[in-house]
Amino acid sequence: MLRKADNVTMTHQVRFWKKAAPARLSIGANTYQVGRLTSAEFSGIQHRQMQYPMSVTTIEGRKYWQFQNQYYWDDEGLSAVQVHALLTPRQTGRQRQHGTTPATADLSVTPPNAAVLTAVSDDAKQYIWARDDGRCRKCGATADLQLDHIIPLAKGGSRNADNLQVLCCSCNRAKTSGLPAGR
Numbered sequence: 001m002l003r004k005a006d007n008v009t010m011t012h013q014v015r016f017w018k019k020a021a022p023a024r025l026s027i028g029a030n031t032y033q034v035g036r037l038t039s040a041e042f043s044g045i046q047h048r049q050m051q052y053p054m055s056v057t058t059i060e061g062r063k064y065w066q067f068q069n070q071y072y073w074d075d076e077g078l079s080a081v082q083v084h085a086l087l088t089p090r091q092t093g094r095q096r097q098h099g100t101t102p103a104t105a106d107l108s109v110t111p112p113n114a115a116v117l118t119a120v121s122d123d124a125k126q127y128i129w130a131r132d133d134g135r136c137r138k139c140g141a142t143a144d145l146q147l148d149h150i151i152p153l154a155k156g157g158s159r160n161a162d163n164l165q166v167l168c169c170s171c172n173r174a175k176t177s178g179l180p181a182g183r
């Protein structure tokens, strides 16, 4: 079942001396902290949800979705593709114009102090994919993309989203070899 959730709002306020802040989801009288995001990441998601349903978090078996500034929940474990099909029935079966991989951001963090994205789960990959707009962060390429640890795990880099980026093969190779990308 997919239902519209009318009593949901999301707020995100980064104080100027901080890089990132938690996004907060209010459902009725309850407030839940979802992932820590920079302003750029939050506005990226807000931009993205105008085109595609973004999963925000799962609370008590309900997965909350944001799509075109409305909130919805489902308790069937629907995928973003299914939610999109249910919410835009007229577009079903028709190929979207820029038919790229659907992206969702799952910022699933209910315990307030839990580290965000401790392992690179599929949800995290989708989140990073959405944040980087499905492009190589260095050159903007949209093919041969890989997920790169900005600081390698071997050098003490974390698995957090802020240490992960989308790179194309060529930029990733250039980064590893320390040479500029040859294209």
Ligand SMILES: [Zn+2]
Pocket: 136, 137, 138, 139, 140, 141, 167, 168, 169, 170, 171, 172
């Ligand atoms: Zn590149």
